[in-house]
Amino acid sequence: MNFQPYPTRSGLxxxxxxxxxxxxxxxxxxxxxxxxxxxDIFKLLMxxxxxxxxxxxxxxxxxxxxxLQYHLNRNGLVIRWGMAQxxxxxxxxxxxxxxxxxxxxxxxxxxxxxxLRFGWGQSAEYGPLKxxxxxxxxxxxxxxxxxxxxxxxxxxxxxxxxxxxxRQNVGPTQHWTVSLxxxxxxxxxxxxxxxxxxxFSLGALACLALLGYLAITxxxxxxxxxxxxxxxxxxxxxADKSALFTLPLTGAAIFIINAALGGLIYRWEKVAAYIxxxxxxxxxxxxxxxxxxxxx
Numbered sequence: 001m002n003f004q005p006y007p008t009r010s011g012l013x014x015x016x017x018x019x020x021x022x023x024x025x026x027x028x029x030x031x032x033x034x035x036x037x038x039x040d041i042f043k044l045l046m047x048x049x050x051x052x053x054x055x056x057x058x059x060x061x062x063x064x065x066x067x068l069q070y071h072l073n074r075n076g077l078v079i080r081w082g083m084a085q086x087x088x089x090x091x092x093x094x095x096x097x098x099x100x101x102x103x104x105x106x107x108x109x110x111x112x113x114x115x116l117r118f119g120w121g122q123s124a125e126y127g128p129l130k131x132x133x134x135x136x137x138x139x140x141x142x143x144x145x146x147x148x149x150x151x152x153x154x155x156x157x158x159x160x161x162x163x164x165x166x167r168q169n170v171g172p173t174q175h176w177t178v179s180l181x182x183x184x185x186x187x188x189x190x191x192x193x194x195x196x197x198x199x200f201s202l203g204a205l206a207c208l209a210l211l212g213y214l215a216i217t218x219x220x221x222x223x224x225x226x227x228x229x230x231x232x233x234x235x236x237x238x239a240d241k242s243a244l245f246t247l248p249l250t251g252a253a254i255f256i257i258n259a260a261l262g263g264l265i266y267r268w269e270k271v272a273a274y275i276x277x278x279x280x281x282x283x284x285x286x287x288x289x290x291x292x293x294x295x296x
Contacts (some may be wrong), residue, residue, distance in 0.1 A: 001163050003070040003154040006135035008115030018058030026049045042215035046208070065116045068134065070154050072163050075172045077143065079132050079152065083183040084148075086132075089176035094144045096164055099137040099151065102126075106137070123149065142204070145178070190266045199277035203255045204286035208247040210219035210291060218244075221295060246290065251287045255280045 028048045035041045064082040071078040076089040106129055110119010121129040126142060126149040133140045135153035141160065143150040154160040181187070190196055221241045258280035262273035 001072045003072070003156065003160050003163075006115075006139065006153040006155050008065070008134045009217045010114040011062050011114035012133065013114040014062035014116075015063060018055050018062060021051050021055040025055060038215040038218045042212050043289060046057070061111065061113050061116070064118070065113070065134075066234070068116070068132065070152055070160070072167060073173075074167055074170050075174050075176050077164075079150065081132060083186050085181050087176050087179050087181065088143065088145065088150070089178065090167065090172070092145045092178055094146065096161060097142050097144065098157070099140040099142055102137065102142075117151075119259070121151075147178070149221070188267075188288050190263060193266075195274070196266070196277065198261075199281060200259060203259070203277065203281045203284055206281065206288065207248060207252045207255055210251060210284070210288055211245075214244055214248060214291065214295075217295060244294065247287050247291055251284050254283050272288070 025048055026042055028051060031043055032041060060082070067080060068084055069080045071080060076087060077093065079086040079088070090125045102123060102125055104124045106121045106123035108117065108119055108121040108129075108131065109130060110117065110121075112119075112293050115134050119131050121131060126144055129142075129151055131148050131151045132152040133151045136263060137151065139157070140151050140153040142156055171182045182191075185191065187276060218241065221244075224238050240263060256277040262276040266273040266278075
């Protein structure tokens, strides 16, 4: 039996904000052909990346708001949101009580978008809380388990409580455990590997920073640069300064290839994937050293 959450404007607000940031991204992209300075082009590109990232977050929260749902069956309670669902078997639920019964106001840390609340908190009566709600706490329900209390807000809480009580004496068809199930691609182990994401983040940041450094300092560099020296320290190879951009582009290519290869073999050879990502990051450091040597 499905129960919709208390209605809010959070989905429409997030969707509207996403469309607004999408329009801003298009505007910035249209400004790119008008730029002649490399530093200005780089700054605009970074602005586009930031705006596109914000747009992605807005669309994600719109999707979460539209997909939020509470499902009761003979096995337990399923909280569905976005690309994930939380399973709570009945034998782990101690009780379900109205949020209005709390004597003290619990804390809240997380996302609050036009009424949609996802996050964590702490209650003096029930300990740690996890929010999957679209209504104020006084109009929500507390699903109490030994480890955690979950805050939900079905649109018709009385009908929800009646349906929950009616299923207490009905045996389960499956034996659940408290678990979080993600849909593809978020169920791939790589998506929750913090070390892998550190490699990705640092590698991407190093690539972008190197490109930005060259773009900002390009006009101040001499037209020709020595790129090789003989045994006596005398430059024996000169190149145009534009050739410097082959270094960050090479680094970006290595980063992308190693990231893709590591992602392909991650499930079977995690250590080998780490080596690929680590070597790509080490290459970025080496390229930084080469660029600084040539430009300082």
